[in-house]
Amino acid sequence: MNEKQAIRAVFVDLDGTLLQGVDTVTPRTVAAFDKLRASGVTPVVATGRLAYEADFAMRAIEADGYMIAMNGLAVYDDYRTGHLLYEAYMSDKAVSFILERLMREKVFFQAYAGNRAYCQEDRAGLICSCGMDEEHVRFFSGTQKTVADLRAYLSAHRLKVNKFFVSVGDVSQIPFLRVALNAIEGVVTLSSGEHYIEVIPEGADKRRAVRAVREAMGLAPEEIMVIGDSENDLGMFDEAVTRVAMGNACDALKAKANYIAPSNQKDGVAWALETLLLGEQPSRFSGRIEILRAEEIEASLEFSTRQYLAGDLRLPQHLNFLLDKNVEIGISDYDHYHWEQAHYHTITSEYCYLLSGETKYIDLSDGTEYHFSAGDFYILRQDTPYVQKCREGCRLLFAKVPGLNDKVTIRMAEPLQQWCADWEAAWSPEQQAQQDALQQEE
The missing domain is CATH 3.40.50.1000 (HAD superfamily/HAD-like)
Structure with missing residues (x-):
């Protein structure tokens, strides 16, 4: 480039x-x-x-x-x-709710207002146990202003708060705290590090x-x-x-x-x-072509319905795949009828080319049923909930980008299990409604 x-x-x-x-x-x-x-x-x-x-x-x-x-x-x-x-602030009401919520937790936090970071005195000491490394502890301690009562100080000086910075020592608390903070009207949370939560005005x-x-x-x-x-x-x-x-x-x-x-x-x-x-760096060509021969691939598929060809994999494989940290490529090969648990991927998208046979999918977000045959190419985008069934003789080449294990399984209502059990079974709006109802219960 x-x-x-x-x-x-x-x-x-x-x-x-x-x-x-x-x-x-x-x-x-x-x-x-x-x-x-x-x-x-x-x-x-x-x-x-x-x-x-x-x-x-x-x-x-x-x-x-x-x-x-x-x-x-x-x-x-x-x-x-x-x-x-421009500059963006959160409402006084939101600031009040955030302070009330954070004061219940044993966490370190600062309010950013007027181009300054403010910390309440009884929270300042928590900076040493909030997950920061020593370098960041020194930096944050040296730049913040400590006040006796943060709520009173902000009110007395008529300071409008831009954001809150929160650091949590026990990262297992973070998902629950983010849910609570996100429920406050007019604000959203972001993460800038493993231990950090940032609370900012919505839309800014x-x-x-x-x-x-x-x-x-x-x-x-x-x-x-x-x-x-x-x-x-x-x-x-x-x-x-x-x-x-x-x-x-x-x-x-x-x-x-x-x-x-x-x-x-x-x-x-x-x-x-x-x-x-x-354009200053020299060429990064490795000067090496790595190969997996056809006979090796076919031999591996005699013992497995799926063989990865490239990726950065943790599970044992019948074939020594080619290492690649950015993508996973493999072949699914079924000599018998097969269906897969309903699921979706949070980060990856999957690109599929049907080499032979037939497969069917249901997009569980809207109930649409898809039927693919040899030669078809399609993409399963991230956050697409789906279920798949494959006819005997189905062989599929797939690539996941990026190569990550980010699968999240979905509970299957009885009509969906029945659809999976029979290649000829069709999908109906009524069946989709039952599956939707199951998801809403969770």
């Missing part, structure tokens, strides 16, 4: 992306941004941090014009002058911020690159055609990415700029 002429702005996250640790921008990264600016490409920082907490990084890469802070809650069109394009995130900056710059989605690592970067990935996830990124972000860079600890951002925009 050579996007040197097409890309005119690069939006880059900080923690886990641009930075090594909490405050290090490497010389290699600085040099890459120097060359990028010289070629006419504008760097834009898009971070969950407060603006002043990101100041050193913006100075390092000279990204001092447009800037996105607090996950898109404060967006500057000129950071040098402090002029805001990095996606809205990137779109606002992109449009202010007069750029199309094809003219920007976005680079990130966390769940809170998912929104900005929807605003760009060129999307780079770090090697240390969450699986959901990697699934949306065009390119996977090395980790932040291995100068992944510098690699992305050098390789994708500056």
Whole structure:
């Protein structure tokens, strides 16, 4: 890829992306941004941090014009002058409910308001047991303002809250706490790390911020690159055609990415700029063609109905598959009638080519029945609930992208089990209604 002429702005996250640790921008990264600016490409920082907490990084890469802070809650069109394009706040009612809920939990949290992070005194000590590493503990302790009563302080100083940052030592508590916080009207939660929850106003995130900056710059989605690592970067990935996830990124972000860079600890951002925009990296060709011979594949299928050809697999295989961390490819081969438990995939999409025989599917989201024969090609998109049955002699080539074990099974009502048990059985709206009713009970 050579996007040197097409890309005119690069939006880059900080923690886990641009930075090594909490405050290090490497010389290699600085040099890459120097060359990028010289070629006419504008760097834009898009971070969950407060603006002043990101100041050193913006100075390092000279990204001092447009800037996105607090996950898109404060967006500057000129950071040098402090002029805001817009700022988003949560309602006083939502702030009150959030404080009430968080005070019930033994968690560390901060309120972000007026370009400052505030922490209540009786919560400040929890920073050492909330899952942060020592470097982040020092950083957050040094930048926050501690007050005796957070609710009273915000009210007395008439501060409008942009977001809450929460850090939880026991990660098993996080799903339940996010559900409780998401139930508060006007706010949503995001995650920027294993132990972290960020509570922000609904509708205000990095996606809205990137779109606002992109449009202010007069750029199309094809003219920007976005680079990130966390769940809170998912929104900005929807605003760009060129999307780079770090090697240390969450699986959901990697699934949306065009390119996977090395980790932040291995100068992944510098690699992305050098390789994708500056054309400086040497060819990555391995000079090796790896092979699975037909006789090996056929021999493996004598003992199994499914054989993976490529992937990064954990289960034992009859055949030594080709290692690939980005995709799973395999063959399903049935010499007898077969059906599979209803399920869906949360991250992957599956591409299927029917080599021989016949198969039927039901899309359980709307009850549509599909019948495929040899030569048909189709895609099972992520979050599509379905069930499949295969006739004797069915052979299917499939590819899962990315290669992840993200299957979630679905309970099957009696009519669905009856449909699976008989190739000739048809599916009806009445049967779909019974299956829907079962799902609603859960």
